Amino acid sequence: MRLRHRIVLLLLGLAVLSSGSLALSQDQFRLKPGAKGKVCLTCHTAFQEKMKLPFVHTPVKAGNCSDCHNPHTSSHGKLLADDPSRICRKCHDGILPGKAKSVHKAVGEGNCVKCHDPHAAKFKNNLLQDGNSLCFNCHKGIAEGVKGARFKHNPVEKGCLSCHKAHASEGADFLLKAGVPSLCTSCHRTDGPSFAKQHVNYPVARSRCTSCHDPHGSSQAGILWQNVHSPVAKKMCSQCHPDPGSPDALKAKRPGFELCRGCHSDMMNETFGRNRIHWPLVDHVSCQNCHAPHASRQDALLRGPMKTVCNSCHQDVARRQETSVTKHKPIEGGECTKCHRPHSSDLVSLLDNTNVINLCGSCHEWMKHSSHPIGDNVVDQRNRNLSLDCLSCHRSHGSEFKDFTYFNAKMDLCVQCHTGFKR
Amino acid sequence: MRSVLRFVVLFPAVFCLAHPSHGAEALKLRPAASAYSDSDGKPLKNPEGVAYDGKSLLAVADTGNGKIALYAIQGEGLKPHASFALPQLTYPIRVQFDPQGGILALDGKTRKIVRLTLAGEFRGYLDPSGIPTPGTVVPRSFRIDGKGNIHVLDVFSGRVLVLDPSGKFQREIPFPREHGFFSDLAVDGNGTVFLVDSVGGRVFSARGNAKEIAPFSESLQEDLNFPVGIAVDGRGRIYLSDQNGGGIVILGPDGSFRGRQSGMGWKDGLLRYPSALHVSDSGTLFIADRGNNRVQLFTIIQ
Numbered sequence: 001m002r003l004r005h006r007i008v009l010l011l012l013g014l015a016v017l018s019s020g021s022l023a024l025s026q027d028q029f030r031l032k033p034g035a036k037g038k039v040c041l042t043c044h045t046a047f048q049e050k051m052k053l054p055f056v057h058t059p060v061k062a063g064n065c066s067d068c069h070n071p072h073t074s075s076h077g078k079l080l081a082d083d084p085s086r087i088c089r090k091c092h093d094g095i096l097p098g099k100a101k102s103v104h105k106a107v108g109e110g111n112c113v114k115c116h117d118p119h120a121a122k123f124k125n126n127l128l129q130d131g132n133s134l135c136f137n138c139h140k141g142i143a144e145g146v147k148g149a150r151f152k153h154n155p156v157e158k159g160c161l162s163c164h165k166a167h168a169s170e171g172a173d174f175l176l177k178a179g180v181p182s183l184c185t186s187c188h189r190t191d192g193p194s195f196a197k198q199h200v201n202y203p204v205a206r207s208r209c210t211s212c213h214d215p216h217g218s219s220q221a222g223i224l225w226q227n228v229h230s231p232v233a234k235k236m237c238s239q240c241h242p243d244p245g246s247p248d249a250l251k252a253k254r255p256g257f258e259l260c261r262g263c264h265s266d267m268m269n270e271t272f273g274r275n276r277i278h279w280p281l282v283d284h285v286s287c288q289n290c291h292a293p294h295a296s297r298q299d300a301l302l303r304g305p306m307k308t309v310c311n312s313c314h315q316d317v318a319r320r321q322e323t324s325v326t327k328h329k330p331i332e333g334g335e336c337t338k339c340h341r342p343h344s345s346d347l348v349s350l351l352d353n354t355n356v357i358n359l360c361g362s363c364h365e366w367m368k369h370s371s372h373p374i375g376d377n378v379v380d381q382r383n384r385n386l387s388l389d390c391l392s393c394h395r396s397h398g399s400e401f402k403d404f405t406y407f408n409a410k411m412d413l414c415v416q417c418h419t420g421f422k423r
Numbered sequence: 424m425r426s427v428l429r430f431v432v433l434f435p436a437v438f439c440l441a442h443p444s445h446g447a448e449a450l451k452l453r454p455a456a457s458a459y460s461d462s463d464g465k466p467l468k469n470p471e472g473v474a475y476d477g478k479s480l481l482a483v484a485d486t487g488n489g490k491i492a493l494y495a496i497q498g499e500g501l502k503p504h505a506s507f508a509l510p511q512l513t514y515p516i517r518v519q520f521d522p523q524g525g526i527l528a529l530d531g532k533t534r535k536i537v538r539l540t541l542a543g544e545f546r547g548y549l550d551p552s553g554i555p556t557p558g559t560v561v562p563r564s565f566r567i568d569g570k571g572n573i574h575v576l577d578v579f580s581g582r583v584l585v586l587d588p589s590g591k592f593q594r595e596i597p598f599p600r601e602h603g604f605f606s607d608l609a610v611d612g613n614g615t616v617f618l619v620d621s622v623g624g625r626v627f628s629a630r631g632n633a634k635e636i637a638p639f640s641e642s643l644q645e646d647l648n649f650p651v652g653i654a655v656d657g658r659g660r661i662y663l664s665d666q667n668g669g670g671i672v673i674l675g676p677d678g679s680f681r682g683r684q685s686g687m688g689w690k691d692g693l694l695r696y697p698s699a700l701h702v703s704d705s706g707t708l709f710i711a712d713r714g715n716n717r718v719q720l721f722t723i724i725q
Binding site: 255256258274275276277279280282283284286313314315316317320348349380382383384385386392406416 | 459460466467468469487513514531532534557559561563578579580581598603604606621622644648649667668687688689690696713714715716717
């Protein structure tokens with residue numbers, strides 16, 4: 001009994017202390033008794049209407065405006081009591097799990113107001129909009145795909161949260177509730193004859209469904225990605241894989257580019273006929289470094305947008321462009337093939353034209369008739385083995401100077417060669 | 424007062440000795456010489472490979488001209504010695520001296536390693552024999568160690584092949600599971616193999632008879648852009664050519680960053696899109712300065 005009494009007393013004591021500290025925090029501005037949010041509303045009259053909305057943020061409802069705002073001064077916008085990226089997590093700390101495999105960008109950046117109204121909203125959880133329309137505000141590409149898809153995926157119609165978590169996922173990429181294929185197989189049976197027939201008896205029950213299927217719906221039957229590799233579309237899997245009954249049925253028949261060469265011989269012969277190859281094409285991953293073997297949202301079965309695919313290896317180029325004062329449009333737009341050949345070339349850097357001046361001139365037409373003397377006959381004063389071209393002054397992937405020049409144009413660029421004018 | 428002074432003087436000295444990265448000597452590269460043209464007087468074009476025979480000859484893979492150029496090293500200077508083109512070697516990208524005499528060169532177009540004499544006569548292709556499956560070999564680079572064994576960076580099958588001087592299979596070391604793309608390799612006097620990962624910006628290594636390739640350095644992406652060439656000196660120091668950044672990064676024998684030398688530029692001493700490099704026991708660094716159409720020599724200063 002005594003122990004029970006002690007525990008009860010201890011809990012009571014803690015309750016008194018915590019309520020005291022709460023009162024203290026609320027009273028730090030020495031408001032008149034009972035004033036609280038009412039004081040704020042005397043000026044912020046528009047809030048009267050806002051508070052009539054069905055879902056009101058708890059501190060707002062309680063009139064504790066000073067939980068989030070400092071009524072006197074602040075180093076943050078809207079007189080917030082802390083950095084906007086941190087303030088919500090003061091109360092909602094459990095939003096992000098300790099070891100999340102994927103985190104919603106807005107959540108990671110603390111940009112909660114992208115989805116939630118911090119005061120009051122028409123929708124549950126103070127969401128700005130209801131259902132998928134909120135998500136589609138940012139995920140426009142997916143929105144367009146969903147809208148235009150002839151074959152819908154039912155869970156998408158029900159709502160993004162059928163498959164995704166809103167804030168973070170502990171166990172899966174893309175905020176998925178579970179990894180693929182276990183998420184898919186929670187609805188789709190894989191042990192029935194229909195599944196086997198659709199997959200030409202290949203044992204794909206544990207394969208990654210999204211290597212062929214667009215989970216958001218598609219205009220291709222079977223919600224395959226928009227661009228399907230011809231053998232997949234024709235269900236001729238055995239062109240690349242051993243027979244479905246084989247113990248290695250899901251492995252490729254031949255390694256690397258040797259497999260692809262069987263059908264794409266013309267392209268391969270042309271590729272191998274040039275001096276310089278894009279080396280990943282002949283490594284152990286080969287064509288699949290850049291191309292999806294089954295289906296893809298992208299043209300040419302690229303694994304992602306060209307910018308993403310190229311930058312996955314050429315991160316230094318991406319960094320250079322990001323920090324460049326002047327942006328080079330093809331790089332920023334992910335059009336690497338405007339200047340480079342992706343498979344092979346006779347030229348260094350896999351350039352697409354024997355002449356740099358002509359290559360640049362294909363976009364910058366004016367360069368051909370109005371520029372500093374350039375061309376094969378104009379020797380670079382800094383190096384007798386080089387002639388002047390566009391790249392003598394410009395670093396095509398970007399620099400810290402305007403027009404991506406190698407040097408500060410006013411002070412250091414011209415005097416590289418015109419040394420007599422050096423100050 | 425004396426004890427305080429003693430502490431002030433002794434502590435940094437002891438600390439430096441105890442900590443390898445602090446105690447390491449600073450290395451500098453002093454430009455020594457450049458070669459702009461071959462023995463025919465033809466300007467070099469996009470050279471990508473260099474090798475030194477340890478005595479007096481420098482071989483250059485004059486890639487853009489499809490030639491091998493030889494230079495005699497005289498003091499700190501270079502004198503064009505010979506140059507030759509072969510129909511079997513139209514696009515040389517790597518070159519090595521064979522300790523038994525002759526030269527081996529990798530053709531970037533056919534991706535075959537060609538044997539030739541010092542006079543430029545074709546002696547055949549390196550034909551690896553006894554290789555375990557997969558039998559396809561695509562060399563990205565190769566090195567010959569002091570015993571004449573040929574180490575081939577086989578990117579197709581994801582391994583380093585070690586062949587005896589005749590091309591007979593000795594052993595293979597598979598690439599590690601996690602890596603970006605290996606562009607070059609180097610072998611030190613103890614048989615340790617070093618690989619440079621251009622994408623991950625780090626160095627991997629496999630000691631002597633190791634069966635696995637393991638990370639040797641941390642990621643160096645803060646200090647370099649896209650390394651494509653690697654060399655190791657007699658003291659175990661690693662030299663990396665930073666192709667897209669125009670420079671040379673030096674690592675200590677423990678893989679720690681020891682500095683960055685040279686820089687992007689056109690004038691002697693500077694580099695544009697450099698490729699392979701080689702370090703001699705006597706402290707000279709040779710580098711194929713691809714974007715500047717030349718080869719440069721640097722003296723390593725302790």
